[in-house]
Amino acid sequence: MCGITGLFAFSDSGRSSLTGLQASTDAIVSRGPDSQGHFVYDCVGLGFRRLAILDLSADGNQPMTDESGRYTIVFNGEIFNFRELRARLQRKGYTFKSHTDTEVILKLYITEGRGFLKKLNGFFGLAIYDKEENTLFIARDRMGVKPMLVYRDEDKLMFASEMKSLLALGVPRKLDYASLSHYLQLNYIPGPATIFKGVKKLLPGHYLFVRPDGKVVKKRWYKIPYDPKKVAKNRTTYEQQKAKLVELMDASVARRLVADVPLGSFLSGGIDSSVITALAARHTPHLNTFSIGFRDEPFFDETKYANLVAKMHKTNHTVFSLTNNDLYGHLFDVLDYFDEPFADSSALAVYILSKHTREKVTVALSGDGADEMFAGYNKHMGEWQVRTGGAKAELVTGLNILWDVLPKSRNSFLGNKVRQLQRFSRGMLSGPKDRYWDWASLASEKDARNLLSPSARSKAGKRIADKRRKDILENLHADGDLNEVLLTDMNLVLPYDMLAKVDLMSMANSLEVRTPFLDYKVVNFAFSLPVESKIDAKMKKRIVQDAFRPLLPEELYKRPKHGFEVPLLKWFRNELRPLITDDLLSDDFVEAQGIFSVDAVRDLKKQLFSNNPGDVHARIWALIVFQHWWKRHMV
Template structure:
């Protein structure tokens, strides 16, 4: 796991920017604390920061140049089937000077060109430069596990693993108001857009090429192979589907245990991480597992379930039991690392878990991706029930006025249930596309509009926003089933929220996180399954729960699903109150900044500090993150 940056200059003015490559690379130091390097040739520069995982010797450092010195690579990620691919190349006469997957990647490209991408099992963002042809090839993995941002103008194209690295090249920092509008609803910014006009994210499953005449092209090399008719008519029995899932997951976990450094696994006490630990325990004598517990928040503490799994598999288990003060102490470390507004508050918990885990291991396995693949979220059950209809669904919808009146909170079982009932009732009367967007959001379009100043509303292009939204929701229809919702999740929620969160917070702590559920063989299999294998009226993530039930403690099946929460509301009303009232959301700062409406911010603050704040803290958090980002970077 590493960080990369690079530049391809088209003009003499562009070449003057190449001298900033070391600054751009240094901005990625936490992603790669072990070593760094640069390569320049004419109009091209490549930079790399290294976190040593496979072949930790100096010979595997990057940028890596192959023997003829024609090709150079910078690579962020891991290729888990590299040994198998290396053998194929050796059989064709290739020799190797390192034991790294980087060299295999480089020589496979030399042998096969862009078509080799489909052979890779892993996650990655990398760039390869052909000195002879003055040709640059940049690629990103299938699902967006590893990030890649880019900026292009008449003089140059620059790219990097993080926004702060791009900013070191001196790119213009002009706010994209359509992105801000999306952020105020979703709490993150969907690709290919970014918070800055002109900065784009290379989308998952794409590659980019730059020729010596300055022609830039982007092509798609992977698409999830979902066919609604084929999935509905899957000929495998449900029992055989379960067996195949166990086999595929076992292979995915085993592949991800290759490392030349200490390795462990996150263990939350949920089904997904428990599955990973159960399978990983087959392939090692004693697995290191890690959980965080909340001393002050018993509603969110899941460590007793994690301990059941750890005891069953005799793992070397560590629980980091934290107070709210411990959590608070890490808050600004996380905020300072974020270089594009990102307000999924569970990132704070991932940051803390990564911080403590990194003190013991360099690589951690994670259960991320299972919910998006197999329908594990409450919104999936809600969508299923809307599409099924019936008396209960219609009754909940009819009681919308009652749900609006009752107090709501994520911090108690009853308050959270009322919150869910209200969201369900609001979604019942919407179209499939509008319902998906509403349930993916923390705020409505009206909420997002009302918080903007008159100047910001004038700068916002609703047409740009609508086109982006329409493209995101393109897979959803009236007649489809949950699989099309999951496909949309894989393209929106997974890369832009879940994987961004894990990448940001793990890299802030120089920890590599590997996600076996996102092995492409598992993903392709998941989208070959009918809806009935994933969800029914009583069970979410059905096939995962059923297939691994013999391996897991029964108590895991009798507990409610919790998100990875932190006590934001308590902080806002106590420790963070001065920062909100006197600084980030103060009337004077809002007026000078000119982005938000002063009166609407006052109203939100009044609700936050009232006896019935409801779910407002998620929206306040989005504003706090944005304001902190604005002060640091703008």
């Protein structure tokens, strides 16, 4: 796990940007504190920061060049089947000077060309330069676990693991207002767009091939193989499906236990991380496991269940028990790390968990991805109920007026239930595309656009934003089923919210996080299953819960699922109030900035400090994150 950056110049003017390569590499030191390296040749510069996981010797340093001197690679990630691939190459007569997956990747590219990507099982962002042909190959893993940002103009193409590196290379800081509009709705920016015009996220499962004349070939090399016709013909029994899932997951976890540094597992107390822990404990005696508890927020504290799993599987368990003051103490560390606005407030908890876990281990397993593939969210149950209908669904819709007037909040059981019922009722009256977008959003498109000043609203280009939204929702059809919703989650929520959050917050603390559920063999299997294997009237994530029931404490099946919510409302009314009223959201600052409507922001603040704030604190948080980012990067 590392950080990479680089530049391919098409002109003398483009070559001048090579002077920023050192600063570009320095900007991502937390991604690789163990060493750094650079390769500069003619029109190309490659930069690298190393977090040593395999072969801790200098032989594993990058950039890495083959024996002929023709090919040079920078690689961020882990390839879990590299030993099998290495053995195949050795049987063909190839020799190796290191014990790294990096060298295996380089020789596979040399022998097989771009098609080698399909042989890799792992996650990565990589770039390979061919000195003889003067070409650059850039690729991203199937699911988008590892990031890859790209900027291109007429003089050069630049790439990096994080925006910080591109900014250090001199990327123009021009705000993309269509991205801002989507950010205000979703609390993150969906790819391929970023907050800056011209900077793009290379989509998961895609690669670029850059030629010296400036021509760039983009190709999708992996797509989740979902075919509803094939799913309909799936004749395996549910018992066979469960057995296959256990087999695939056990193999996936085993592959991800290879490391030359200390390794452990996150253990939240939820089903997903508990499954990973149970499987890892089969292969690793006294596995290190880590949880965080919230002393001041008992509604969100799940350490009781994590302790049960740890006891059952005899893990070496550590609980980091936090107060709200502990959370608040790291708030600005998180805000300072964001180089693109990102307002999923649970990033704070991931940051703290990663920070404390890094004191014990260098690699941690996580349960990310299971909810998106196997229907684990409340919105998935809502979607199932909308599609199956019935008297209960009709009753909820009939009480629309009641849901509108009752207080709503994520921070209490009753308030959260009212919030969910109101969203469900609204979704019942929508088509699948509008319903999906509504349930994925924290604010409606209308509310988000109204929050912008007239000038910013015109720059946001509704046509551009609508086109991006249409592309995101392309897999949803009126006659489709819930698997299409899950596929859309895999292409939107997973890479640009969940995985982005984990990558940013773990790498801010030099911790590698591995995600066994996102092994492509598991993903391919998940999308061969019918909806009824994943969800029914009684259970979300049905096959995951049933398949691993023998490995988990029964108590895990007797509790409601809820995510973690940072106590934003309390902070906004106390510690952060001056930041809202006198600084980032003050009338004077908002007016001088010219991006947001002073009246609209004032209305949000009024609601925030009222007796019925609802979910407005989530929208206020999105504004604070943006304003803090704006001050750091645009002023």
